[in-house]
Structure formats: structure tokens, C-alpha cells
Amino acid sequence: MKTHAFRPQQEENGKRYRGIHTLKFRFFSCVALTAAIYIVVIILLNLLFFQRYYLVEKKQNLTKVYQHINACYTGDVTVLEDELKHLEKNNNIRISILNQYDQTLYDTIYQHDRNGRNFVMEDPLRQTIYVYNSEELEKKGYTFSSLQDSDGQVAYIALLGKLQNEDTVLLRIPTTALKEERSVNLAFLIISGFAALFACLVAGFFIGGKFTRPITEMTQLARAITRLDFSKKYTGTYHDELGELGDSLNKMSKDLESSIHELQQMNEQLQREIEEKQRIDDMRKEFIINISHDLKTPIALIQGYAEGLRVGISDSEEAKNEYCDIIIDEAKRMNHLVRQLLDLSKIELGNTVPNKTEFDAYELAEAVVEKTQVMWQEKQLHVDVSGVGNEMLYADYDMLERAVMNYMTNAIDHTPTGGHIRIQTAEDAKHIVLTVENEGSQLAQEEMDKIWDKFYKLDKSRTRVSGGGSGIGLSIVRAIMHAHNGGCGVRNVEQGVAFYLTLPKHT
Template sequence: MKIRVKIFLVMLSVVFVMVGGFAITNSVYLEKFYVTNKKEKLLQVGNSILDPNYIVDFRNLEMQNNAEIVIKKLDQLDKFYFRRQLTIDEIIQIKRGFKVGKPTFKIISFKDYRGKALVLFMPYKSNRYIEILTPLSLIQEGLDVSIQYHIQIIILALVLGCVIAFIFSKAMVTPILEIKEITQKIAKLDFSRKFEGDRVDEIGELGEAINKMGETLKKNIDEINKVNAKLRVDIENEKELDKLRKEFIAYVSHELKTPIAIIQGYAQGLIENVATEEDKNFYCEVIVEEAYKMDALVKELLLMSKIESGYFKMENADIDAYPLIQDLMDKYSTQASDLVYTGDTQINVIADEKYLDRVLDNLISNAIKYGTDDKIVNIEVKDMGDKYRFIVSNKSHNLTEKDLESIWTPFIRLESSIGKEGHGLGLAIVAGILDKHHSEHGVYLSGENTVNFWFDLEKVSESTLNEKNELSEDKGEKNEEE
């Protein structure tokens, strides 16, 4: 059974008990109460007649109390016996009461208009008594009117009780049903519903507690989901790392196998004197060249290992990047490609000069190595307000958007790089160095087969530049004085 029905039935039961009790009291005790009250009034009338200080107006007393007052001789009591209205014992009892001054009430039936009546017998003077009579028909008439009136009150109270029970049960159950719906949604991990009642009782406190519980659960579940998402990413990364580790072992084994085999072969030839005096120098050059390749590979692997393990450290400072670009353009000026620079001649950024040079060197050498068509490499530096954007561009009709998704991954060599020198670590090292600089970077295709590698570096603030300029001027003046 639902709680709303229970509350309604309980309240309805209370109403029925109260109304039923009222009805029983009205039917059983009302007549007794009415008669008792009438006896008291008749006694008051009798006492007022006996009071010597009271001027008796019998007519007025009879009208006020709906009574008939008669003073009779004592022997007239016997008439009630002869009329069979009282027994001899009742008459003797009344007379004994007179002797001690005690009044007596009797209900006597008359055959005339008076019908059944309540009679008070009271001693008066010697050999006389007062007889005060009031018809019970008047009492019964009042009782009937009273009962009819109270029956209407009972019916009205019953109807009002049912309505109040219904309204109260609904008012009590509605917020409970709302709380039930909220908890059902919480059970389904839906925290959108809130208890919005403004009650200040225990139900309001319960609703507020459920709201707080929902918020806490939502917060904890969100945190768990974040942790799970991170855990899934970590697991995927671990799988990818394990895959890369296997590929790394296979790749390094392959990369080292060739130069080692060449070094072994040429060294064996030198040991066995199979080469002429003229060929010995060539053998030595080949051995040295292959050793340099192995040394470069090992250094790149060590640098990549430091970057991935977190032991890679940089010393950022306020530097001018333009001289680095100019030196690299001079370095590669003898290559087949044309290098074109666009930008300021003073580029003050916060970076590690050594590793920024490594980044620019890798990007420019890659652009030269993998460039196609007109062999033009564009180097552009844009002023972006609080930072500089470096862009290295070249034509490359071999790259696709899909290639760009994995271009920063270690040991990945695209089809366009097959047959060219390299180990697939250059761009991975570039990405690692830029990450340590907290630099945003990326690559995109534009125009007609133009690939653009870009990265941002924070500019040196104007106040820092002014301080450096002032310091340089002070040093210049000091040197002139000396």
C-alpha cells in the first residue's frame, strides 16, 4: 500500500473515531446531561421560594423555567399512590426526605397534557410541600433539535475531515514522491533533477541532503571518469610505447647492422692486406664515415631518451634568434635549394639558444632534403604580439594530410623519405624540444603542395629589452673611458 493511501486512511480513521465518539456521546450522555441540568435549575427555583429574603413571583418563575409550581398539603402525596403514579415505598421515601429537609426528584407519567414529567418534591412548611413540575416532552423536543443539529455538524465534520485528510496526505506525499523520482534518477546516474521545495521541516532537510548527496556523487563520479579516461589513455600509451620499443629495437638493430657489417668488412680487408696502398685510405675513410653515422645515431637516441624520460634540461634566456637563422642560411647556402627569409632582423625571444639552433637546423635541413619542384625553402618569422611565430616552408607533392598525423612520431619514415639519409628521429626531437619550451607547434599543407612547419616562442618583454639596452650602453661608455 502506498504511503499516500496510508496517511489518508490514518487521518480518515482519526476523523471517524472523533466523529463517532461525538455521535455516541451525543446520543447516550446528552439526555442525562440535559436532565441533570434541568434538576439543578428546578432546585434553584425551589431554593428561591424557600428564601425568606426573596419575593416570590410564581408566574414569572413558571414562565422562565417552563415549570408548574404548586404548594400542597402533605397528605396530597397519597393521591400519586391512588393514581398508580408512585409506589407506597416511593411516597414513604419522599416523606422521610421532607423530615430531614431533603428534596426528591421523580419522573411521573400524567394522563393529561403534561404527559411524562420531571417532578421535584421539596419540603416547605409544616404539613406542606412544594411541587415543581416540568414536562419531559419539552426536554425531549430540545434533545431532538439538538441531535438533528449535531448530526448535521457530524456530517459536515466528516466531509471536511475527508477533504482535509486528502489535502494533507497529498501535501505530505507530493514532496516524498518528488524525492523518490530524484533518487531514482540518481540511481541511473542522472543528476539533472534537484529538489526545489522551500520547506523548512524534516522533508525539506531530506531534500536538501539528497541534493548535496547528488552533487557529491556527481563530483566523485566525474573524478572517477576522469581517472578512468586518463587510465585508458595511459594504457593505450603504454601499448603504443611497447610497440614503439619493439620497433625501436628492430630499427636500431637494422640501422646499426649495416654500418657494423661495413666496418667489419673493410677492417678485415685491412687486416688481411687485400687492399692496395691506394685502397687503404679509401677503406679507412669508409670506416670513419660509418663510425660517424653510428655516433650520430647513438647521440640522437640518447637525446630522445633524455627528452622522453624527463631528464632533459634547458637553460632558457633572452636571445636574438635572427643570428641563428642567418648562420643556418649561410651554412646551407651551398645546397641546391634557395633559402628565402622574411621577417625582422631582430627577434628577441625566451629560449635555449643551443636547442633552438637544433630545432631550426632540423627543420631547414629537412625542408632542403625533402623539397621538390622549385627547391625553394621559405623561412618566415611573424610578430604575433606577445610571441613570434617561426614558419619553415617548402614544396613537397609527396606528403598528404594523413602523413601529417604521424610525422612527429619517433622512427616513423614516410614513403617520401625512402632512399634518403636519416633515422626518423629528427622531427621527434624537434617536438620534444619545443614541448620543453612550452611552445605550440604543428604542420599544415597550403597552396600547391606546400608543407609548413611552425612553432611559437614567447617574446622578450619591452621592459627587459630596455634594461638590456641601458646595460649595453653603460658598458660601451665604460669601455670608451678605459
């Protein structure tokens, strides 16, 4: 009932964590959000700082070119002409070298002619020189300035530097492509950003599934455990916290299964004990009824015949003797029943310790047959002891004789007139087995264990033959054999039933 009680709640919980509430979706969303933030930050940085970064990078490039020219320049431009062209080509700059009279010694566009005649610098370039920071030029040897176009935008970044021989070098990098590069770069960043975002979404989907798969598996395992289904196990191969959690769930499932199995066994054992107690109580109640009947009948007879003797119901001596014989016989029957109960209690409580001696098995069988001769001859039974060997038994003779006697009287009672009873022995490496087999009805399988319990009566009719019918005889046999560290049992044979007892060999 408890299992069905929480199952709807489980299903409700299972539905609660679907869609946008799943860990996989949240992981996917975090990856997507992180990628989007990253791309937006890149675009904002490009918009806000790309121009500054571009100008700083160009200034550093101009500084390196100036330092290289200053280190190599000796005053002869023709020596450095090839190197200057190489620098111009690789760095996309315009180089001008002027003497102290502002005459152009070298310029990318205005080259000196073949006769060595120099050109005077154009006014725009001359004006550019005049706007430089002269203090910075004197202090550092070079200074920066910019040349703006008609729109007020920076057209050139220029460096003016003093060379070793007091000549001047003017380096300019055009910045007209900055605006175009910035637009192209921004467009490229947007396109590549969306492509990267898509790639991150796809990767996040598959990676999220990979990372959440063991959690989903452990969730299913936990739900199975709540349903007391311990067949599922975590099979992941992660050697991290998830792996440790999965191993812990497996161990918890195994321990819980073991604990529940132990509880079930204990409950089953307790149930068996309760049923056994109930069975014993029922047997005890039945026993009390049987004993009450068995005692009531002789007590009533004794009381009736005693009162008859007192009132002199008969004056003949023969009738008086018959009354006395009946009273004595019924008193003996009561005494025998009470003694059986006392002997059984003593043996079970361990108050009777076997006095073990060695004796011949055949002699024991002969003695039992002789003492029961009147009983089996009255029913015209045939008793065969040819199967008994000369095995030496080590036991309490009186107690073992009593056990075999109970077997014998039980066989006589249940063997039909003219039937056969066989007593035989056998042995193995450790035990000697004595069997009393009789013809007659076989036992039902469910009765074979019950007949050894005290208070249990196989024959429900309240017979008074030989003082039997109390259900104590076989209980005494079991108690005697238990005191001897032996055993007893019964099995059906072809024509009847065989009761046997086993004794350890004396070593």
C-alpha cells in the same frame, strides 16, 4: 549492463506499492477509521450517558431557579408573579409556592382567584412533597425527588425548597420529552455521523493526496537517481521534515552527479593514459625495429669491408681507401645516431641547462643556411631568408641553432627538386616567432601532433639519407624549446608546410 540488470527489479518494486499498499491509501484509511471511531464513540456516549446528563442538567437548572426565587421572595406572591411567569416560560418548569399549611399561594396551573382565595394542592403533588428527603431539606434548604408516571418512567424532576419566611417552593420539570428527544437525537447523530464520515473521507482523499504528493515526487527522484538520471529535482515548497528530505535528495543527487562526473573524467583520463602508453609502447617497438635496422646495416657494412681488408680482397690502394672511407662513414652515422639519443635524454632529464645569450636572428638564419648549403644546392632548392629581421634572440645559441638546423634539414628532405624554402621571423608583445616554410606535401591533421613524439616516423621507409629516418629530430626540437620555456608547432600552408618555434622576449 548494470543499469539493465536492476531495471526489472525497479519496475517490480514500483508495482509492489500500488493499490491498498500506497501511502495515500493508508493515510486515507487512517482518516476514515479515526472518523468512524469518533462517530461510534459519540453514539455510544449518547446511548449510555445522555439520560444521566439530561437529568443532571435539569437539576442544576432547578437549583438556579430556586436560588433566584429564594433571594427575591418576601412572602408576597403578587410582587413576584411576573418574574415567576418569566422563569416558567424560559426554563419550561412548573412553579408552586405553598404556605406552611400546604395551601397553594402560587401555581402555574392552579392560580388563586381574584379574591385571594387559595386552593389546596392536589393529592399527586401533595404525595410528591412527602417523598422528599427531609434530612437533606433541613441541611441544604432544598432536596430533589421525582414523580413517576404509570409506566414507571420519571415524569417529573422536582425540587422542594424552603423559602426565607418558611414557605415552600416546589419546582417541577417534565421529563416526558426525554425519551422522544433521545430518539431524535440518536437518529440525528447517526445521520450527521454518516455525513461527517463522508466529509472526512473526501477531505482525507484530497489531504492525503496533498501530503503524499511530495513523497511520491521524492520516490520518483530516488528511482531516477538509481538509473543515474540526475535531471529530476524535488520542487516542493514545504518547510518541514519533508522539505528537508527533499533538499537532502537534491543535494545527494547533485553530489552524486558531480562524483560520477569526476569518476568518468578520471576514467577517461586513465583510458587516454593507457592508450597513450600503448601508443608509446607501439612507437618504442617500431623505434627499436628501425634503430636495429639502421644499426644493423652499417654494422654489416663495417664488418664486411673490414673482413675484406683483412683477407686482402683487393690489392689496389684505391679500393682499400674506398673500403676505409665506407667504414669511417658508417661509423660516423652510428655515432651520430647514438649521440642524438643521448642528447635527447639529457635535455629531457634537465641535465643540459641552456646557456642563454643575446644574438641576432638574421645571423642565426644565415649560419644555418650556410651549413646546409651543400644539401639544398644538391637538390637545386631556393632558400629565401629575406623575411628574417634583426630581432634579438635570448637563448642558448648552439641549442637553438640545432633546433633550426633540424627544421632546415627536414625541409630539405621533403621539398621537391627545384622547390623553395623560406625562413622568416615575426614578433608580438611577448614572443618572437621563427618559421621555416617549405614547398611540398601537406601533413594530415592526425599527424601534426604525432610527429613531435620520439620514436615516431612520418616516413615509414627506412631511408638512410643524412642519417635521418629515426624519428628523433623533431623530438629534440620540442625538448630544446621546452628547456627555453618556448614552444614549437607546425601548420599547413598553401603550397606546403611551415614549422615554427617561439621564444619569450628578453626583458
